[in-house]
Amino acid sequence: MYHKNLITVSPDTDLNEIITLMAEKDIHTLPVLDGDKLIGIIGKRNIIREMA
Numbered sequence: 001m002y003h004k005n006l007i008t009v010s011p012d013t014d015l016n017e018i019i020t021l022m023a024e025k026d027i028h029t030l031p032v033l034d035g036d037k038l039i040g041i042i043g044k045r046n047i048i049r050e051m052a
Contacts, residue, residue: 008033009042018042 008031009018018030022044029043 006031010034011039015047019047 007021007025009019009021012032021027022030029041029052031038032042043045043052
């Protein structure tokens, strides 16, 4: 399934920016791209686990 307006982040995206983006867009997970290459997925649970 292809989404024209897929929201992604890069490995350099600030964590606070990711948290804000997730809250504003009601997104639970975001693909992490390095250029056009998918290198990972970050989710709210990942963030919570890291901050605990």
